[in-house]
Amino acid sequence: MRLYTYFRSSAAYRVRIALNLKGLAWDAVPVHLVRGGGEQHQPDYRALNPSGLVPAFEDAGRLFTQSLAIIEYLDETHPAPALLPGDAAVRARIRAIAQAIACDIHPINNLRVLQYLTREFAVSEAQKTAWYRHWVELGLVALEATLADDERTGVFCHGDTPTLADCCLVPQVFNARRFGVDLSAMPTLVRIVERCEAIEAFRLAAPELQADAE
Numbered sequence: 001m002r003l004y005t006y007f008r009s010s011a012a013y014r015v016r017i018a019l020n021l022k023g024l025a026w027d028a029v030p031v032h033l034v035r036g037g038g039e040q041h042q043p044d045y046r047a048l049n050p051s052g053l054v055p056a057f058e059d060a061g062r063l064f065t066q067s068l069a070i071i072e073y074l075d076e077t078h079p080a081p082a083l084l085p086g087d088a089a090v091r092a093r094i095r096a097i098a099q100a101i102a103c104d105i106h107p108i109n110n111l112r113v114l115q116y117l118t119r120e121f122a123v124s125e126a127q128k129t130a131w132y133r134h135w136v137e138l139g140l141v142a143l144e145a146t147l148a149d150d151e152r153t154g155v156f157c158h159g160d161t162p163t164l165a166d167c168c169l170v171p172q173v174f175n176a177r178r179f180g181v182d183l184s185a186m187p188t189l190v191r192i193v194e195r196c197e198a199i200e201a202f203r204l205a206a207p208e209l210q211a212d213a214e
Helices: 011-023 041-046 066-076 088-105 111-121 125-148 164-178 188-198 200-204
Strands: 002-005 027-030 056-059 064-067
Touching: 002 011, 011 066, 011 088, 011 164, 011 200, 027 111, 056 066, 064 066, 066 164, 066 188, 088 164, 111 125, 125 164, 164 188, 188 200
Parallel strands: 002 027
Antiparallel strands: 002 056, 056 064
């Protein structure tokens, strides 16, 4: 198994967590998203993944892209521990939490979006950070309300074992902290992340522990 990854990529971070939770052996192939204009734009990587995004994941000669699809593939091929447990209703809730992060919050603040704002609209660093904080805070406040008032929320986003939702939450909160987002109004999210970060699988996936960390 090979994961094309970048240490600060939220999407790659999700997959690293999932691989570790499954106890799988995998090799990291770093793709630096900034150096030299971004290695993801080089022809060899574009040939591998035409979208020019990370992660990409190889298993037994087959290539997979999109972090949520990769994690669901891992869950189907290596069922224990289940990251999408329970019946259809439970799995729908877990997917909804994960997608609120991966599809609603993260894309607006992805590196290529921030770079476009700077390059094409000449926004300042302060304006770029304000953009990031606005959209992340909007999404996380809504997610806090969703989890805090639901009896299905347990030690983790759903119940008392980590799921796909937690694989998404931890990287998003990491990035929020990196950009100075105020999390004081999100105690449920902070509590869940702290519990996750006490687990070795999450801890070993952290950006600062990756071989390509700067």
